[in-house]
Amino acid sequence: MSYEEFLAGEPVIVTAALTGGVHGTExxxxxxxxxxxxxxxxxxxxxxxxxxxxxxxxxxxxxRSFATERFAEIDDAVQRYAxxxxxxxxxxxxxxxxxxxxxxxxxxxxxxMASLDMGPLNRYDHLTSENTRAMVDAxxxxxxxxxxxxELEVFNDGHLNEVxxxxxxxxxxxxxxxTLIFGDGTxxxxxxxxxxxxxxxLPDGAHFNTLGFGPHQLPFATMGILFxxxxxxxxxxxxxxxxxxxxxxxxxxxxxxxxxxxxLGREVAxxxxxxxxxxx
Amino acid sequence: xxxxxxxxxxxxxxxxFDEQRAYCTAAGRxxxxxxxxxxxxxxxxxxxxxxxIYLEHEDGTDR
Numbered sequence: 408m409s410y411e412e413f414l415a416g417e418p419v420i421v422t423a424a425l426t427g428g429v430h431g432t433e434x435x436x437x438x439x440x441x442x443x444x445x446x447x448x449x450x451x452x453x454x455x456x457x458x459x460x461x462x463x464x465x466x467x468x469x470x471r472s473f474a475t476e477r478f479a480e481i482d483d484a485v486q487r488y489a490x491x492x493x494x495x496x497x498x499x500x501x502x503x504x505x506x507x508x509x510x511x512x513x514x515x516x517x518x519x520m521a522s523l524d525m526g527p528l529n530r531y532d533h534l535t536s537e538n539t540r541a542m543v544d545a546x547x548x549x550x551x552x553x554x555x556x557x558e559l560e561v562f563n564d565g566h567l568n569e570v571x572x573x574x575x576x577x578x579x580x581x582x583x584x585x586t587l588i589f590g591d592g593t594x595x596x597x598x599x600x601x602x603x604x605x606x607x608x609l610p611d612g613a614h615f616n617t618l619g620f621g622p623h624q625l626p627f628a629t630m631g632i633l634f635x636x637x638x639x640x641x642x643x644x645x646x647x648x649x650x651x652x653x654x655x656x657x658x659x660x661x662x663x664x665x666x667x668x669x670x671l672g673r674e675v676a677x678x679x680x681x682x683x684x685x686x687x
Numbered sequence: 688x689x690x691x692x693x694x695x696x697x698x699x700x701x702x703x704f705d706e707q708r709a710y711c712t713a714a715g716r717x718x719x720x721x722x723x724x725x726x727x728x729x730x731x732x733x734x735x736x737x738x739x740i741y742l743e744h745e746d747g748t749d750r
Contacts, residue, residue, distance in 0.1 A: 433702065433717040468695075468706040470720045502724060502732040531722070532739040534732075 409606070412635030418676035419668050420637035420684060422459040422616060423452035423657050427643025428499065431469035435646035435653045440469045442477075446484025451658035452641070453492040456665035458681035459520065460485060461495045461558075461639065464511070473500055473507040479514045491678040493687065495520035495558060498546050501536035508542065509549055517553040519687050521546075522586075525559055525566035525573070528593040540576075543569070547577055556687050558616070559585040563595045567608045574610055583613040584685055586639060589627050590620030597623040602630055614684065620644050628664045632671055640664050690734035690741055693726040713744040 425439055425448045432438050439448040449460045462485070464477035482494055496511040496518040512521055523546055524538040550557050557579070559570055570585055587605045589597035595605065597619055609615060617631025617638050618624075624645040628638040640660040648654040648663075665675050676684060692713040697704050702717060709723035710716070718726065725732045734741045 429719055429721045431708075431720045432704065433708065433719065465720065468704075468708050470709070470723050500730075501721060502737070503730045507730065531725075531737070533742070534725070534737045 409635050410633070413633055413671075413673065416673060417635065418674045418680050418684065419632055420459060420616070420676045420681045421457045421661055421664060421668075422461055422495070422637070422639040422641075423449070423457035423661050424461040424618075424639055424641035424643035425449060425452065425657050426463050426465065427641075428463040428465070428471045428497065429643075430646065431465070433469075435642060437654065437656055438642045438646065439657070440465050441467070442480040442484040445481050446486075446488040448657050449485040449492055450488035450490070451656060452661045453489045453678070455658040455661035456675045457492065457657075457661045458676050458678040459493040459495050460489070461497060461522065461641070461643065462518075463497045463499075463643070471500070471503075473503055473510045475510045475513045478511045478518075482514055482518070493520060493678050493681055494518045495522065497522045499524050499536070499560070501530045501534060505542050505545065508546060512546070512549050512553055512555060517555050519682075520556045520558055520685075521550055522560050523547060523550070523557040525561050525569040526563075528562045540569070540572070543573065544576065547573065551577075556580070556584065556685055559583065560588060561585050561595075561605065562588045563593055564601075564605065564608070567605060570613075571610060580686065581612060582684075582686065583610055584616065585609060585613055586616040586618050587631075587636075588618045588620070589623055594620065597627065599630060602627065602634065606634060606636070618644060622647070622650070624660070625663065625667075629667050629671075632664075632668050632673055637676075638664055638668075689728055690726045690738065692741060692744065693723075693734075711740060714740050 619627030695707040
């Protein structure tokens with residue numbers, strides 16, 4: 408994908424990362440945590456223009472859960488409240504054993520998409536989320552078995568090498584879909600030229616999704632729209648609407664990026680258009 | 688064994704929740720859900736190895 412896709416007016420897929428697994432309502436009281444709250448948030452995000460919802464599961468007190476049953480409860484709530492949105496489960500899980508990382512793939516029905524972290528990243532001062540190649544391959548293979556489209560999460564430039572390496576090891580269905588992630592720590596440094604560089608280093612024909620953490624969410628989403636990519640916003644990645652002002656909802660963040668896309672002349676993809684683009 | 692600085696409570700001076708949540712008495716604040724897994728030594732996590740708040744607090748206590 409490239410600036411040509413922008414000029415051609417290709418629709419932009421907006422993903423809403425509704426809840427996450429790192430912070431919770433201690434960071435923003437508007438962040439949905441229960442299945443009911445996540446279901447309603449998904450419906451509002453879809454109404455605002457999101458065609459994909461990226462989901463994590465939590466215990467009743469907001470702490471992380473990897474249980475298949477908990478993901479199923481959330482999916483049920485999303486399907487109850489939302490219309491046609493694409494469900495994408497996270498398989499991320501710092502410090503969680505490999506077995507737990509597979510559980511979000513085992514709902515019935517399977518999610519249409521699931522995230523696949525492409526390599527290690529640091530958390531806090533004494534912890535690394537390992538995401539070994541063996542783990543990546545095992546998760547990928549179960550996704551293929553279950554007909555789930557992987558969303559390759561590229562947290563830094565080394566993970567771009569891992570995308571190419573995965574393509575050498577496995578036969579990925581086209582189009583390859585990679586989320587380019589920018590922020591602090593082990594992430595790619597959030598600078599515009601680094602986004603261009605990452606786009607240039609994707610495999611031929613890949614589609615990219617653009618994700619900036621925290622204050623980088625809006626600028627990187629805007630650049631992603633301009634450079635012909637897709638965008639991810641939501642309270643998982645950014646709890647503020649602007650400096651010092653907490654976001655009121657996921658839908659508020661989706662509405663803003665949809666306004667930007669419309670101003671820049673790019674149509675926002677419906678869920679069915681997103682399914683066509685990603686060949687789900 | 689969970690971290691000795693972990694408590695579950697519903698409120699602090701400035702925050703109130705429907706459920707009891709993980710509160711770090713060393714830091715004096717509610718902690719992120721992912722950090723709560725470290726506090727509880729869940730999965731492959733260990734507060735004595737992975738939590739900088741615990742390590743810094745223990746270091747200070749030992750001096």
